[in-house]
Amino acid sequence: EPEVTQTPSHQVTQMGQEVILRCVPISNHLYFYWYRQILGQKVEFLVSFYNNEISEKSEIFDDQFSVERPDGSNFTLKIRSTKLEDSAMYFCASSGQGGQPQHFGDGTRLSIL
């Protein structure tokens, strides 16, 4: 069964550094999402992306965050200057159409020191 793949599985970064989290959505999917889950808390929406542009973003997704689809397969989340509170599990998801169920990758655990 097709999967969403994310790399790296764990990223450790010093506060203030830039990080890029990578995702390869399911190949024929058109809608892409990033969510995050702080340890012990609920999964929170960050951003949705369709047709090479952001379609929606949450208040968490401030100017420090950006997303990109640099080629036909990858979807990336960049955090420009990481803060301690950015430590979380970041999940990429994709769906075939906007209303179809979203399928999640295994996540990247981001630890900010």
Place this chain on the structure above:
Amino acid sequence: QKEVEQNSGPLSVPEGAIASLNCTYSDRGSQSFFWYRQYSGKSPELIMSIYSNGDKEDGRFTAQLNKASQYVSLLIRDSQPSDSATYLCAVRSRSGTYKYIFGTGTRLKVLA
């Protein structure tokens, strides 16, 4: 603020019993509802989606939706120890968005 509420549990059931998980949501116009299973430290795994009032069955799982009462439930029949996980309710609202709003999840423990 649109909310999705779940009892955090843990909900403990003996092996072979029916586990009943409930979720309520605040946005009356919500259109799509999903149940995900999340093992500790892992990603959410889609179990069921439901869009219309009534029941939807898939193997040992039945999702129930009541839009008038704004709740959605998940029944797991013949519960197995491998079903022990956190079950997340996710709701897509009507507002032209495809984002999911998740509940905090209910931790299920199936006792052998």
